[in-house]
Amino acid sequence: MNEIGIKTIGIIGAGVMGSGVAQRFAKYGYDVILIDISQDILEKSINSVNRNLMIDNMMNKEKTDVKKVLSRITTNVDYQALKDADVVIENIPEVIDIKKEVYIKLDEFCKESCCFLVNTSCISITEIASNTHRADKIIGVHFMNPVPMQKFSEVIKGFYTSEETIQRIQQFLISAEIDCTVINDSPGFVSNRLSHIFMNEAANLVLEGVAEPEQVDKIFTEGFHHKMGPLHTADLIGLDTVVNSLKILYDSYQDPKYRCSPLLKKMVDAGLLGRKTGKGFFKY
């Protein structure tokens, strides 16, 4: 147990984000309980963590003890396994009704002192917290993908999030070498309100035949010196997640500037989700 009283972390959702979060915190010495709805998903997640650690070792001079990191991650399909968790990080899809159900269960199974970190890029933390009896211990942490490589996250203070929770979670993130900035709650926060306008409009430019995906991104990388263009970013996030986030932004603000591009919708329907399916705006 460290000075902030965190030893065991529960992680809900073993997709790309959840697996990345599990890898990150297991690497920094935390005991991780990874939860998802099926053993098959959990097995794939562990395989991907193993793979990513091996690739990291291939690329970096500093080597990680892969077996040791993996030994810190246990998997389960039952929320009861979280009864001793000091912190839970939730990483399920950006669908408010599914998230609400999860928080009602977490509130029931987790100990009173346990803080819940909502890993979201757009859902209101205050709304999530209203489904629990511990609104002071709920905080948004928008981890950036790929989590094992990032050194920064956007932290969101809900209406009732306590100062104690903010400080505890800031220290928790720092213990895994993740810096952050704390902002107030508003759907989409800073990151997605800006980035999704770029990604959505980039898709519209492709749809209208104004520019090819390579050209759109080149203007950002070569012209604006961004490390990655909006369409590569959309592919990295996953186009399904981008569409879900745009829907939340649109529903929250009722502003047509967040209306999802028909091309994004069509690509998601066709299973072209980006990097995770091998094809999106670009081929992988």
Place this chain on the structure above:
Amino acid sequence: MNIKEEVRNFLSRFVGDKTFEDSDNIFENGLANSLFAMQLVIFIENNFGVTMQNEDLELENFKDVNSIVALIQSKLN
């Protein structure tokens, strides 16, 4: 398209306008990060229907076009 052409096509998307030989070390060509390495491994597995084992994940196997092609061929045989 043969294996070498497919590998070169994939890499050329990352190196931009730079030219590279089959024996040029791609990791010394500005591509030395884990994200690129992950994409490269996924590309090889998806495109050629092979599976990388832990022991395959050595820099020597991925350092240039020739090494990548040799690795894919050894997996296909």
